[in-house]
Amino acid sequence: MQLDRERLLRAYKNMKIIRMFEERLHEEIKTGEIAGFTHLYAGQEAVAVGVCELLDDEDKIVSTHRGHGHCLAKGCDVIGMMKEIYGRADGLCKGKGGSMHIADIEKGMLGANGIVGAGAPIAVGAAMSAKLDGRGKVSIAFSGDGACNQGTTFEAMNMAVVTKVPAIFVFENNKYSENTGVDYAVGTASDIAGRAEGFGMKVWRANGSDFFDVYNTMLDLLDYVRAGHGPAAIEFDTERFFGHFEGDPQKYRGDGELARIRDQRDPLKQFRLKAVELDKIDLSDLDKIDEDVAALIEAAVTQARAADAPSPEDVLTDVYVSY
Amino acid sequence: MTEMMLREAIAQTLHDEMLRDSNVVVLGEDIVGGMGTEGGPESTGGIWGTSGGLFDKFGPNRVIDTPISESAIVGAAAGLALSGKRPVAEIMFADFVGVCLDQLWNQLAKFRYMFGGKTTCPAVIRMSYGAGLNAAAQHSQSVYSLLTALPGLKVVMPTTPADAKGLLTTAIRGSDPVIFMEHKALYAVRGEVPEGEYMIPFGQARQVRAGRDVTIVACGLMVSVAEAAAAGLEAEGIGCNVIDLRTTSPIDEDAILDSLEITGRLVVVDESPPRCSLATDIAGLASQHAFSSLKAPIQLVTAPHTPVPFARELEREYLPSADKVQAAVRAVMAYK
Ligand SMILES: Cc1ncc(C[n+]2csc(CCOP(=O)(O)OP(=O)(O)O)c2C)c(N)n1
Numbered sequence: 001m002q003l004d005r006e007r008l009l010r011a012y013k014n015m016k017i018i019r020m021f022e023e024r025l026h027e028e029i030k031t032g033e034i035a036g037f038t039h040l041y042a043g044q045e046a047v048a049v050g051v052c053e054l055l056d057d058e059d060k061i062v063s064t065h066r067g068h069g070h071c072l073a074k075g076c077d078v079i080g081m082m083k084e085i086y087g088r089a090d091g092l093c094k095g096k097g098g099s100m101h102i103a104d105i106e107k108g109m110l111g112a113n114g115i116v117g118a119g120a121p122i123a124v125g126a127a128m129s130a131k132l133d134g135r136g137k138v139s140i141a142f143s144g145d146g147a148c149n150q151g152t153t154f155e156a157m158n159m160a161v162v163t164k165v166p167a168i169f170v171f172e173n174n175k176y177s178e179n180t181g182v183d184y185a186v187g188t189a190s191d192i193a194g195r196a197e198g199f200g201m202k203v204w205r206a207n208g209s210d211f212f213d214v215y216n217t218m219l220d221l222l223d224y225v226r227a228g229h230g231p232a233a234i235e236f237d238t239e240r241f242f243g244h245f246e247g248d249p250q251k252y253r254g255d256g257e258l259a260r261i262r263d264q265r266d267p268l269k270q271f272r273l274k275a276v277e278l279d280k281i282d283l284s285d286l287d288k289i290d291e292d293v294a295a296l297i298e299a300a301v302t303q304a305r306a307a308d309a310p311s312p313e314d315v316l317t318d319v320y321v322s323y
Numbered sequence: 324m325t326e327m328m329l330r331e332a333i334a335q336t337l338h339d340e341m342l343r344d345s346n347v348v349v350l351g352e353d354i355v356g357g358m359g360t361e362g363g364p365e366s367t368g369g370i371w372g373t374s375g376g377l378f379d380k381f382g383p384n385r386v387i388d389t390p391i392s393e394s395a396i397v398g399a400a401a402g403l404a405l406s407g408k409r410p411v412a413e414i415m416f417a418d419f420v421g422v423c424l425d426q427l428w429n430q431l432a433k434f435r436y437m438f439g440g441k442t443t444c445p446a447v448i449r450m451s452y453g454a455g456l457n458a459a460a461q462h463s464q465s466v467y468s469l470l471t472a473l474p475g476l477k478v479v480m481p482t483t484p485a486d487a488k489g490l491l492t493t494a495i496r497g498s499d500p501v502i503f504m505e506h507k508a509l510y511a512v513r514g515e516v517p518e519g520e521y522m523i524p525f526g527q528a529r530q531v532r533a534g535r536d537v538t539i540v541a542c543g544l545m546v547s548v549a550e551a552a553a554a555g556l557e558a559e560g561i562g563c564n565v566i567d568l569r570t571t572s573p574i575d576e577d578a579i580l581d582s583l584e585i586t587g588r589l590v591v592v593d594e595s596p597p598r599c600s601l602a603t604d605i606a607g608l609a610s611q612h613a614f615s616s617l618k619a620p621i622q623l624v625t626a627p628h629t630p631v632p633f634a635r636e637l638e639r640e641y642l643p644s645a646d647k648v649q650a651a652v653r654a655v656m657a658y659k
C-alpha cells in the first residue's frame with residue numbers, strides 16, 4: 001500500500017489527534033474534573049498510527065494501560081473516548097471503564113488493559129480466531145518494555161509460535177517502566193526483539209519516532225504474517241513525552257532529557273519534515289489539519305464536560321447478559 | 324509517641340526490622356525507583372512512599388527492585404523464606420494477585436502443611452488495595468475476602484499508623500506467610516506511633532468505640548466508615564460497639580461474640596462483594612455461635628456483586644457509606 005497523498009494526510013491527522021487529545025488531557029487533569037489514573041501516549045504516536053493505518057476493523061489489537069493512542073489510531077470515536085475518560089454515561093464504555101479500559105470491539109479494539117502483560121495472551125486468542133476464519137486477518141498485542149518481562153508475555157509468544165497463528169507482538173520500548181529504566185529491567189541488554197527471536201519468531205526493529213519507518217517496516221512484517229508464516233514481533237524505539245501517569249514528578253529523568261527527546265524524537269515534527277520533502281503535500285495542508293483537530297478536541301472536551309454522569313443504579317448493569 | 328502518616332510508619336518499620344535482622348529482605352517493582360535511569364536509584368523511592376532510603380542503606384542484595392513479574396516476585400519470596408530469609412515482598416496493587424495467585428496459594432501458603440510441618444515460611448506479601456480513588460476495575464479491588472479463604476495465609480489490615488507498625492513488626496518476626504493489606508486511601512492518615520519495639524498479636528481486634536445497642540464489625544477503610552456512622556447515631560441515642568478486626572485470618576471471634584452477647588444486633592461492613600465474603604463469614608460465625616443472643620436479622624453492608632466501576636458517581640454508589648451503615652443500624656434497631 002503506497003503512501004499516497006490521502007493516506008499521508010490521514011496518518012498525520014490521526015497522529016495529531018492523539019497528540020492534541022493527550023496534551024489537552026494533561027491540562028484538563030489539573031482542574032481535578034477527571035478522576036482516576038491516566039497514562040498519556042504522547043511521543044509514541046507514530047507507532048500506533050503507523051501500525052493501525054495498515055489494519056482494518058477485522059484485524060484486532062489488544063492495548064495497554066497507555067491505550068489512548070492505540071484506541072484513537074484504531075478508529076475509536078474521539079468524543080466517545082473523551083466522555084469515557086470524564087466518566088460520563090454515554091462514554092464509550094458508559095463510564096464504567098475509564099481511561100485504562102477503553103474498548104470498541106466493532107473496531108477490532110479489544111481493550112486497553114490495566115494489568116501489565118495481560119494483553120499478549122488475549123491477542124494470541126484473537127489470532128487463533130483469525131486463523132480459524134481464514135481471511136488473512138491478524139491480531140496485534142501492544143506491549144511495553146516493562147510488559148515484556150511478564151511471564152504471560154513469554155507464554156503468549158511461545159504459544160503463538162507453536163500454534164503458528166497470525167499474532168504480532170509490538171513492543172514499544174520507551175525506555176521506562178514507571179520509574180525503572182529498560183537497561184536495568186530487561187536482561188537482554190535492552191534488546192526486546194532479540195528476546196522474541198529466541199522464542200522462534202521472525203523479528204523486525206524500527207524507529208518509533210518516524211512514521212515512515214514504522215509504516216514501511218510494518219508493511220513488510222504484515223506481508224509475512226498475512227501470508228500465513230505464523231507470528232512475528234517488532235520492537236520500536238520510542239519515547240514518552242509525559243510522566244508515567246499524570247502527576248508523576250519524573251525524577252528519574254536526566255537533566256534536559258525531556259527537552260531533548262521532545263526536540264529530536266517528536267513523531268509529528270519528523271513527519272512534517274519528511275512529508276514535505278516527499279513533495280506530495282504542503283505544510284499548509286498540515287496546518288489546516290492542525291486547525292481541524294484543535295476544533296475536534298475542543299468539541300470533545302466541551303461535550304464531555306456537559307455530558308450526564310451515569311446514574312447510581314447503573315452500577316448493577318452489564319455484569320452478566322442474564323442472571 | 325511520634326505523629327506520622329501510615330505510609331511513614333510502614334517505611335520506618337521496614338527500616339527498623341532490616342536493621343535488627345539481616346535476614347529481612349525486601350523486594351518488589353519500583354520499590355527503589357529509578358534503577359537503570361539517569362536520575363538513579365532512590366530518585367523516586369517507591370510508588371507508595373513506603374520504601375524510600377532502604378536501598379541506600381541496605382544495598383541491592385537486601386533491597387531488590389524487580390522487573391514487572393509478580394509470579395516471580397512471590398515465588399522468589401517463597402524461595403527466600405524456605406532458605407531461611409525473611410522476605411517482605413510488595414505487590415503494587417492487590418488486584419495483581421490475579422497474576423501470581425499460584426505462587427501465593429499453591430506454593431507459599433501450603434509448604435508447611437504439605438511438608439508435614441518440616442519448614443516455616445516467614446514471608447510477608449504487602450499490597451495496596453481498595454476503592455475510592457476511581458482507579459477502576461483492575462486497580463481498586465478488596466482482595467481480602469478471597470485471600471482470607473486460603474488456608475495457610477494470615478491476612479492483616481492496619482487502619483492506623485500505630486497498628487501498621489505493630490502488625491507489620493509481628494508479621495515480619497512471625498513464622499508464617501502473611502498478606503499485609505494497605506488501603507490506598509489510608510496511606511496519608513496520620514496518628515501517634517509508639518517508639519521502640521511495638522508488636523500487636525494477630526487475632527486481637529481493636530475496639531474503636533464502645534456501645535451497647537449494636538455491634539458493627541469492620542476492617543480496613545470500612546472502619547472509618549463504621550466509625551462515622553456510629554458517631555452520627557450516637558446523637559440519636561444509639562450506641563454502637565465498633566470493632567476493627569485488624570486481622571481477618573486469624574479472626575478475633577471472641578471480640579465479636581462477646582459484643583453480641585451485650586448488643587444482640589450485628590452489622591458487618593465489608594468493602595468486598597457480598598458472595599463468599601468476609602461479611603458472610605462473620606454472619607455465619609454469629610448465627611452459629613451467637614444465635615440465642617441475636618435480637619434481629621444480621622445486616623451486611625457490602626459492595627455489590629459487580630466489578631469496581633470507574634466513574635465517580637458509580638464508585639460512590641459501589642462503596643459502603645456511612646449512610647448505608649446508619650440505615651442498616653436503624654434496621655436492626657427497628658426490628659421487632
Ligand atoms: C500486573 C501489573 N503489574 C504492575 C502494574 C503497575 N504498572 C502499571 S504500568 C507499569 C509500567 C509498564 O511499563 P511498560 O510496559 O514499559 O509500559 P509504559 O508504561 O512504558 O507504556 C507498571 C509497573 C500493573 N498495572 N500491572
Ligand SMILES: [Mg+2]
Nearest residue numbers: 144145176177
Ligand atoms: Mg515502557
